[in-house]
Amino acid sequence: MKVAEFLKRITEASGVSGAEGEVGTIVAETFRTLADEVRSDVMGNVIALKRGEGLPSGEHPRVMLAGHMDEIGLMVTKVEDGFLRFTTVGGFDVRTLLGQEVLVHGRRPLRGVIGCRPPHVLTPAENERVVPLQELFIDVGYEEEPLRELVRVGDFVTVRREQIELAGGRLAAKALDDRAAVAAIGFCLDLLKKRRHQWDVCAVATVQEEVGLRGAITSAFGVAPHLGIAIDVTFGSQYGVPEYETVEMGGGPPIGLGPNFHPKVHERLVETAKALEIPYQIDPIPGRSGTDAWAIQVTREGIPTALLSIPLRYMHTPVETVDVRDIERTGHLMAEFICGLDETFASELGVQVRRLNGQGGPTCC
Amino acid sequence: MLLRELVEADGVSGCEKAVRDILIKAIEDRADEYRIDALGNLIAVKYRRSRSGAGVAKVMVAAHMDEVGLMVTKVERDGFIRFAPVGGVDPRVVVAKVVRIGEERIPGVIGVKPVHLLEPGERDRVLKFEQLAIDAGMSGEEAQRRVRPGMYASFATAFELLDEGGLRTVKGKAFDDRAGCAVLAELLAESYPFDLYAAFTVQEEVGLRGARVAAYAVEPDVAFVLEGTVCDDSPKEKDTSPTTRLGAGPALTVMDRSVICDRRLVQLLISEAEAQGIPFQVKQPGIGGTDAGAIHVQRDGIPCAVVAVPARYIHSPVSVMSLNDFENTVRLMRGTLQRLQGGLEL
Amino acid sequence: MKELIKSLVEAFGPSGSEDRVRDLIAAEVGKVAREVRTDALGNLIATVGSKGAGGRRVMLAAHMDEIGIVVSHIDAKGFVRFGGVGGVFRLALIGSRVRFADGRIGVIGSEQKRVEGDLPRLDQLFIDVGAKDRDSAPVKVGDVACFDRPFVDLGGRLVAKAMDDRIGCAVLVQVLKELGETPHEVHFVFTVQEEVGLRGAQTSAYGIDAELAIAVDVTTTGDTPEARTMAVSLGSGPAVKVKDRGMLSHPGVRRWLVETAEREGIPYQLEVLEAGTTDAAVMQTTRAGVPAGVLSIPTRYVHTPSEMVDYEDVLGAVRLLVAALRGPAEIG
Missing domain, CATH: 2.40.30.40 (Peptidase M42, domain 2)
Structure with missing residues (x-):
């Protein structure tokens, strides 16, 4: 998959929060060539299922990838x-x-x-x-x-804005927040076509993130994943913003760390990036992440959640700028991470139960 | 003393393991079972010992393990460590305090420019978090190696008894809500006419996140939330509410920003307090929010009440509470739970 | 229907204390509904019909609660300090009267130092209940009160406190009475605690697990002197919501309501509200998502004790909902 070409199609399509139909159609068409099934739900989330081989036990745990396709x-x-x-x-x-x-x-x-x-x-x-x-x-x-x-x-x-190619592999466009992530998910699915993986992958292009994470709230409930990864953009270094508030453009995906994220998943993503020799950045977030990850984590009985970001300049303007290599690296990292998901990791993330004495147990049903 | 152990442990939202480990040890011989969920909530279960007919079958009592x-x-590069608040921390209270960083509990200080060097007007300006740094005494190289972004830091405060008689006041950090955790651990010592789910929750301070998923999973018939709450009873110019008063007994919530408590449960607590002669107070309505805010709207609705131990100066490096209030909260909760025997008209 | 509206708007029912409104409504719907129940948070749910061909499980919601005040402190001289229950509008407070559950009246006064010229903050206001000191004060911390103002019929237009959202409750009661045959299983939900965070709707929507949800609530207008730009006015028909601060309506639900209005010749308007939201916001994000929309009653002076609606708009809303629910819901 050519990331820049897919990005051009989706960023030039319109899809304001609550009216994502046009961009959703393009995303669904593309995902259909990369996954086993594609559906859309009541809210308009586009949900692609790519089946894994399953665990030796026969179970099929699901990992949900979420990138939002709505734009302001x-x-x-x-x-x-x-x-x-x-x-x-x-x-x-x-x-x-x-x-x-x-x-x-x-x-x-x-x-x-x-x-x-x-x-x-x-x-x-x-x-x-x-x-x-x-x-x-x-x-x-x-x-x-x-x-x-x-x-x-x-x-x-x-x-109205057409995608602009800047020097050095960078692109400017509207709605790169967060269609850059939708492109990274597409790139990941494309890589997975040639790979073996045990877990099922639910790739979701979510709606209404910009007005309150609403698509993630409902799609995470519907998908009920065992692990969730949100992909969003974050502030790339730019003129007029202090260094400590930004990440490096072209420095690889920042990996979220903090209350919103499961420490084991964070750790595994870092190890995967190191093993692949993909540059990455650590992104400490002390509370509300403001991304779909914030909604996914507290769905149902709680979902181990991670956040990968794509450095982006001039957020929420029609000249948002990204480095295409950061998008590709994010896709690579996710694909490799997914291929490494196995039974052991599934049980490490699950609820840990310990019975303490013989007399316990419910007395009624 | 469990309370001392709990408040001297570090457990900032998202990193509650040290507190959880202490609690597991404390409840191991009291509960029938415990589980740790995807967010890190510790949920201990004490099953009822007999089938006691109709009424309430499952009660969740929650207290949060995390602190700001x-x-x-x-x-x-020069070794100074930039930081951001986790939960509601007033930037004015962190200046010139001692902290512990990470699992290794590396000591550090939050310094400030000497008073001698201040420009005119500067001493009247509140310092922002961006203007402050932790100094762990390390060279740039050592700091880069041992301290990494994403590590948590916690106030370094010892637990001490201030007044042995009278109100039996103690000082320490994180009474919000280790006081509630300690009360909840006490409650597990008894059996009740229903299955008791003691939920020690995570991430209350960053948005009531642990309690939400715990309540969804447990699906209780009713829930109680135990808190360490605002006590603002220092002298003031105007005759206005102290929110709660130290030593005036457990504080009951009627409504706060997150919940309107179930009136039947509030009435049950008041009846029990009156029957046992336990002092109690009604917390100033409209102040703060608790895990009950998340719990009561889970699934198709869960009636909730909140009982709190008043604590002065919460969300700062050092707070003060009364052991009398603490013990009265245990007594009130124990008696109230036993009163649920006949069930609640739900 | 005016008698029903009068009894509902004059009833006492700040968020969390909706009992009396619930009793009034229960008495109205008890004879008509197949089933009436109250859930754990106090929502009243009246059900009619069952799912036939092309039918859906439908949730209609209007909230019973109103804004009010809660006693936070009683000072030595017997003056009552208070907090808001829901979004009280400071501009409308001074000189207002409040009514406690037992019917007792208090008047709102303001501190005079340090507020000259400015609008006093809530903590600079107090209620005088006529007490001489703290011990003789007939109220206690935690007591709630509603604003006190009688219903007035100006002919075409009706004025009262708590039109937000007893007018929605009245519309739902009337729809329930007039509906008759429907291919849908319709749950009329009279919700609690909307004004403090849409809480009753959140839990009742989860419990009902609806396949289509509509809230009936008030919306503001742009038709008063020097009002903020808004293309909604009193008397131009009920408004079909497109967007507010909490939701974007499901396009299919919106279209269904608009097409029904056009087919039936009922005047209607489209609404974009820049502040505020309704129960539909949480109904929409329940479980895996519910197609949701809002039918609004244009209302002037929302969150003051004199909220004004146009009676024809109210009747239009009833007709529109009855007509819509008698047929299949084609929401695409």
Whole structure:
């Protein structure tokens, strides 16, 4: 699989949280060529099953890989005098919106621009001020009457952006958060086609992560995995952000460490990276990880969970930037880790029960 | 003394093993069975000794093993150790304190710029975590080798008795919620007319995470949560609530940010306290949240109550509580659980 | 239906103390439903119908609880300090009256030092219950109260406290009475503790394991002077929710409601709410996910003691739900 090509297709597709249909279709088509079964659930999560050979005992423990395919976006709140008022879906920096080109997903897709008033008419004080969301509008070039026929309250809006190849194997695009992870999962499944593994793999492209991990909450419940790995992006070193808040671009996948993650799974991922001589980074997270891993871990009776990240610059803008090698390494690392999952590891992760004396045992059923 | 052992152990959220090991030893000869789940919760079971007919069959009592603390985020080349808080730590309380890092319990200090060198206005500004570092006295090379990102650090505080008579006050860290753990271990010494699931939970301080999966797994009919809770009874300008008062007995929750307690269970606790002549207090509503917040909404709903030992200065390196309150909490819980004999109209 | 609305909105029922509202509703639905039960957290669940061809297990939810206050401290002079139960709106507090479970009234006053010009914080307010000192105060720490305000019928428009969400409860009761034959197994759930975190809906949705879920709740409007931009107004019909802070409606459920309204000629509006959410947010993420939507009653002055709805919107919501539930749910 060519990561950059798959990425181009999925990042240029639209899929704002709650409306992931277009990108989901492409992901499902691709996963169908890599896995045994693909289905989508009530929320729209795309779930691919690649069967393993099973343990010697005949059991088939499942590992869930989760990368979210939704992107942050906008939504029309009102049609007003031929202009569209809008709100955000997910965490936008409103400062990035002035002068962006957008696509309004109305009865048919409409090209539009987010207008701004020219400097000539602004006072110096107005120039200093961030234009708040309530004052922004989208102009699709139509007048009020035809516009009302084409656009309704609640229609989604995405930023228009084609993938850009930068020097040194880096790419810029919109929605790399978190389609870079979807690409890493695809790459991993592709590698697994030529490998033997005992555990079943449930690869999930989740929905609605940006508005509250909602797709992971329901898909993890449905899949009920024995081990969960979330793949997300994290802050790559960039201008204007202190070094201790970032990871190295091209430095390999950061592996999460902290309360959200099972220490044995973390350890095994590190050992696997070392054995493969894949560069990796340690990513200490003292609490809430803000990723699908946070939801997966507390599903049902508790699920051993890990997080692999992909370093990414300029998060939540339409010029998110990644190093393709980091995506490939993440895929390699997952594939190798999955091939090493066996019966021993399954029992180490399971609930440990100890009976203490002969008189115990439930007295009723 | 189990309480001393528990509060002198380190168990920051996500790294509760040392506390769990102490508790396993303490309950081994009291429980019938225990299990450790995927998140690290210790769930000990004491089965009822006879079939006692209708009513409540399964009761979960929970106390959390974890405490707030710090996590190493980066070891600088010069040996200084950057850190971030785990759970709700006020950055103002960590300045000039002693900590222990990792399983090896490497000692370190959190230093601060000498007062002599402060710029005008600087001493009025609160220091942020990003401006602080742990100094373990190590060279850069040694620090890089022995201290790694992701290691936990915990306040280094000894347990001591302050007042032998009176309120029998003690000081130490992590009374929130090792006090609850110690009460719960005591409760396992007796048998009850139902199966008792003693859940020593993990990760309460980072979002009630252990209790949530434990309650889902156990599926109890009712649940109690034991806590070490806010006590703010120092003198204040305004006549407002102290949240709880030290020495005034176990604190019962009516509602907090995470739960509205089941009124039947609260009433049961009050009746038992009155019958036994145990002092009790109602905690200021609306303050804080506990594992009950996660437990009561599991599956199709679990009625919950919260009983807490008041502790001053929680979430800091040193807190103060009264052994009288602690022992009264044990008595109140023991009696209340026995009262569930006839069952609760559920 | 106005009598029903009046009795529901005037009842006492802050989150966690919904008993009286539950009793009123139980008396209304007892004769009509196949089964009525109260679950472990206090949700009232009335069930009708059974799953026929094209039918689903449907959960309809409206919350019984209202915002209120809880006593946190009584000072030496008998003044009562309090905290909020749910999102109390500070702007609406001073001079308000509160009513305790036993009917006792208190008035809300404000400290005067250090709050000049500014809106006082909750901890700068107090309730005067007419006591002379702490010992004679007729309330205790932990007692809850609701806001006290009678129901007013302005003709086309109705005003009361707790329209949020007794108006939803009234709609559900009316739908239950009018529904008749349905291919669905419909659970009418009158939930508890919505205002403090959607808690009753979370557990009842798990228990029912629904295949389709709809909440009926209030939403704000953009039709008052200098209001925040919002394309919802009073009297333009019930609103079919697209998005709020807690959920994005299932597109199929949304379409089903819209198509039903268009087929039946019922006016409706589409709603994007930028603050707040409803029980549907947790119903949607129950178990492996439930297709969920919301039918909203446009309401002015939400979370004040004078919430205003339009009666035609209410009747429209009843008609829409009855029409939808009488046929199969084509949600794709």
